[in-house]
Amino acid sequence: MSEMKKVQAVIIGGGSAGLSAAVTLKRCGIEDVLVLEKDEEPGGILEQCIHNGFGLQTFKEQLSGPAYAERYIRMAEEENVKILLNTTVTKLTADRVIEYRNAEEGIVQVQADAVILAVGCYERPRGGINITGSRPAGIYTAGQAQRYLNIDGYMAGKRVFILGSGDIGLIMARRMTLEGAKVIGVAELMPYSNGLPRNMKQCLEDFGIPLYLSHTVTEVFGKDRLERIEMAAVDANRNPIPGSEQYFDVDTLLLSVGLIPENSLADAAGIRMDPATKGPIVDDRYMTSAEGIFACGNGLHVHDLVDYVSLQAARAAEGAADYLKNGRCGGELRSIVNGDQVSYCVPARFSPDAPVEKLTVYFRVRTPLESGTLTVRAGDKIIRQVKKRKLLPSVMEEAVLLGKDLAGLTEDITVEITEVQQ
Amino acid sequence: MPKYDVVIIGAGITGAMLSWKLSQYQLRTAIIEKENDVAEGATMANSAVIHVGYDPEEGTLKGELNVKGALQYPSICEKLHCAFRQTGAWIAACGAEEEAHLDLLAARADKRNIPYRWRSREEALAEEPNLSDQVTRVLDFYTTGVIYPWEVAEACIESAIGNGTELYLNAPCQHIERIGGGWRIDTPAGSFETAYVINAAGVHAEDIHAMVAESKWHSTPRKGEYYVLDDDTQPVKHIIFPVPSKEKGKGVLAIPTVHCDTLIGPNSDYLEDPDDVGTTDDGLAYVRNNIAKTLKNIPLNRSIRTFAGNRPTTTSPDFIIEEVEGAPHFIDAASIESPGIASSPAIADYIIEILSRSMKLERNENADMSRKKPPIIAEMTPEERQAQIAADPAFAKIICRCNQISEGEIVACIRKPCGARSVKGIRKRLGPGMGRCQGGFCEPKVVQILARELGISPLEVLYDGTGSNILQSENRI
Numbered sequence: 001m002s003e004m005k006k007v008q009a010v011i012i013g014g015g016s017a018g019l020s021a022a023v024t025l026k027r028c029g030i031e032d033v034l035v036l037e038k039d040e041e042p043g044g045i046l047e048q049c050i051h052n053g054f055g056l057q058t059f060k061e062q063l064s065g066p067a068y069a070e071r072y073i074r075m076a077e078e079e080n081v082k083i084l085l086n087t088t089v090t091k092l093t094a095d096r097v098i099e100y101r102n103a104e105e106g107i108v109q110v111q112a113d114a115v116i117l118a119v120g121c122y123e124r125p126r127g128g129i130n131i132t133g134s135r136p137a138g139i140y141t142a143g144q145a146q147r148y149l150n151i152d153g154y155m156a157g158k159r160v161f162i163l164g165s166g167d168i169g170l171i172m173a174r175r176m177t178l179e180g181a182k183v184i185g186v187a188e189l190m191p192y193s194n195g196l197p198r199n200m201k202q203c204l205e206d207f208g209i210p211l212y213l214s215h216t217v218t219e220v221f222g223k224d225r226l227e228r229i230e231m232a233a234v235d236a237n238r239n240p241i242p243g244s245e246q247y248f249d250v251d252t253l254l255l256s257v258g259l260i261p262e263n264s265l266a267d268a269a270g271i272r273m274d275p276a277t278k279g280p281i282v283d284d285r286y287m288t289s290a291e292g293i294f295a296c297g298n299g300l301h302v303h304d305l306v307d308y309v310s311l312q313a314a315r316a317a318e319g320a321a322d323y324l325k326n327g328r329c330g331g332e333l334r335s336i337v338n339g340d341q342v343s344y345c346v347p348a349r350f351s352p353d354a355p356v357e358k359l360t361v362y363f364r365v366r367t368p369l370e371s372g373t374l375t376v377r378a379g380d381k382i383i384r385q386v387k388k389r390k391l392l393p394s395v396m397e398e399a400v401l402l403g404k405d406l407a408g409l410t411e412d413i414t415v416e417i418t419e420v421q422q
Numbered sequence: 423m424p425k426y427d428v429v430i431i432g433a434g435i436t437g438a439m440l441s442w443k444l445s446q447y448q449l450r451t452a453i454i455e456k457e458n459d460v461a462e463g464a465t466m467a468n469s470a471v472i473h474v475g476y477d478p479e480e481g482t483l484k485g486e487l488n489v490k491g492a493l494q495y496p497s498i499c500e501k502l503h504c505a506f507r508q509t510g511a512w513i514a515a516c517g518a519e520e521e522a523h524l525d526l527l528a529a530r531a532d533k534r535n536i537p538y539r540w541r542s543r544e545e546a547l548a549e550e551p552n553l554s555d556q557v558t559r560v561l562d563f564y565t566t567g568v569i570y571p572w573e574v575a576e577a578c579i580e581s582a583i584g585n586g587t588e589l590y591l592n593a594p595c596q597h598i599e600r601i602g603g604g605w606r607i608d609t610p611a612g613s614f615e616t617a618y619v620i621n622a623a624g625v626h627a628e629d630i631h632a633m634v635a636e637s638k639w640h641s642t643p644r645k646g647e648y649y650v651l652d653d654d655t656q657p658v659k660h661i662i663f664p665v666p667s668k669e670k671g672k673g674v675l676a677i678p679t680v681h682c683d684t685l686i687g688p689n690s691d692y693l694e695d696p697d698d699v700g701t702t703d704d705g706l707a708y709v710r711n712n713i714a715k716t717l718k719n720i721p722l723n724r725s726i727r728t729f730a731g732n733r734p735t736t737t738s739p740d741f742i743i744e745e746v747e748g749a750p751h752f753i754d755a756a757s758i759e760s761p762g763i764a765s766s767p768a769i770a771d772y773i774i775e776i777l778s779r780s781m782k783l784e785r786n787e788n789a790d791m792s793r794k795k796p797p798i799i800a801e802m803t804p805e806e807r808q809a810q811i812a813a814d815p816a817f818a819k820i821i822c823r824c825n826q827i828s829e830g831e832i833v834a835c836i837r838k839p840c841g842a843r844s845v846k847g848i849r850k851r852l853g854p855g856m857g858r859c860q861g862g863f864c865e866p867k868v869v870q871i872l873a874r875e876l877g878i879s880p881l882e883v884l885y886d887g888t889g890s891n892i893l894q895s896e897n898r899i
Contacts, residue, residue: 038820038823086819088819088820088823088826090820090826101811101818101819101820101828102818102819103811103815103816103818103819104815105818106808106811106812106815106818107804107807107808107811107818122858122859122862122863123859123862125858125859125860125861125862126727126860127650127725127726127727127728127860132700132701132702132703132706132728133700133701133702134698134699134700135699135700135729135886136885136886136890137884137885137886137890137891137892141862143862144861144862144863144865144866147866148866148892148893149897151866152866152869152870152880152893153896153897154880154881154893154894154895154896154897155893155894155895155896155897156892156893156894157894158894158895179897179898180898218703219700219703220700221700223697223887223889224886224887224888224889224890225889225890225891251894252894262859264824264858
């Protein structure tokens, strides 16, 4: 093999996270930035999200997915970011050797001083849930049907049922209805919706599409093409209740049952993962357990809004730029622990010796709460306490901590929510 | 004179192995298959184990052909560039009664020259820490292996096609008639006149038989359901069997596959509809409950898929491989249930021996019994990889990111003899969509490649069989 190319910063993934990270790195003065993107175009999954509602936080206006992506693509062009398209990363090592492939160069190895993982997520497939029955055509993940419709120009089916109230499923309920399909209903295993409240309203209620909470699809029928599904109510342990079965004649079943960070590269590099987020564990500078490898976007944890992806990716890029200029800072790391009612925290580590000036910890609650008190404590010492209203597992929450409060702490901090009775 | 010397009905492992072995002779052979791809029935969904032959009763055709067939597999797989993984099969006894049964199996193995060794509970646990607390002793048939049965069937047919065998897909046999010097078989893909017919129609063998004679046996297909566990779990290194019983057959097994994932199953349920391959709550519950007899800590929550397969069982306890009474030169290869895959090379030999009694078999000196190795990037050395990519850059364009499969590999598997014609056809040949995203990302790209290569609209691209179109209409824009 010829001599290995050297690059200052390699960003794996040219979607919303990767583009934001690239632009930020450049603005922080890092010159040699290379983005590796597997698709034909930068922008990632945004390119198939043709609905409105992106950019309210970042640009203070409503944009479609492609329009939002376009803004970042233009910024990347202005900053002269080098993006290799149709390029798939096939290997990553903990000491930041990257192997990628494309038609122009074949198989190439690169040594990077810093790597930012911006790899995105994938949809939980049918195999990941328990649906018995045949294996006909007509069962898609919601994002797959979205791609067929919005990129390739084809409708997957005419009579549609949706399992899972994830946002892509809700968006597709509206999109397929507008395209002339009949969406029969949406079943959600949990007693509450997993989608954003605005999508519940605009995509289901406005079109009179019924939502069946505490229900699931238990069996599918049809030899070549899907013909029928069986839906059942579930008990408190989420087990189907015998006798509650209902049948719907449909030719299409969309699965919107969760997004999972894509972590095969990080896994193979031996990077420590958080079982709750299924993404890498990062510190307050978004560095993973492998020195010089950072993570952001939906590959780190699944976000509800692209605006937060861009924002967090910029934080990760600042962390990477800092690392490239000054090397690793701080000493031993402390943990940010999930307390009562909190299912995960990102970042989950911080550096008491050299804390960042302002640390935003993103977290989700386990169950919906009308009202709760957020408390961040280090042992008995309360660092931050604030009231929160309408807490939902589908909505990412944040706790903003000040570096001065974290400096010199000798123990882990805990993020917890206490329910406030009305 | 009929056009064909032999027409084989059914492109499962029995028909495939026979067509391959027949292709070394100067014969005109056709395989007719009702589905739009080869090996879509019992060969597609089973335990994938090359049983060594200790299980069938003494004096049966099954016993004889199982032992002879299994011995041929390592060299067949080498010739055809198919995977053969010698995992070994452990029969795990729980208690004195079952240990006594192991002695019977060992005695039978002695008679058939099948090698084995004994392992105490402690020895066994050292290698297989997930054995259950009840397991007391293990009989290890260490020459047992696993294959990817679909791959072997397809490779056999690909090689046979190279030697002049004809394959007709979408050709369900509708009518068979006796004509001068043989038989005429009518299908929607045309009529086939042939001197000999081999009925290798799997679960549908009785239907075919009934077209020429009344049947003395009856089809009683049984369904087996399985879990597939993710390849990073690997709870066992060997195939783990419970002690077999007359009532329950081979029982629920754990099988490390050639793809390094793990199968857990099967149950065994009689079926009304031989084409019903749906999984059921009861079937999977049976598998969950019964695997606990021999193994613990099996991570069924890491299942990436479940599937069911149907076995062509009949009222006959033994294989039925014979010329049908009153139907000269019409040969049944029926009731080929387990260990049918392991036996199939010897079943082919046995049928060829029947044919040779009334037919002159002359070797074709030009026959090539190997198969061109498909270009698989993951199996190449770095130098081979660079050369392949330099020759065709499409081999650097990755379509399936879970399994790192390139566009070049997908195109090659569509263009080759017996090439893929559907999304599932590509999946079976290469594995895109078998990884963790199960096709979420790559399926739309695979649909485009299929449409382009086959010169059809994406609307015509099939997921699997006829009528399984993935896309229904163009959008309104």
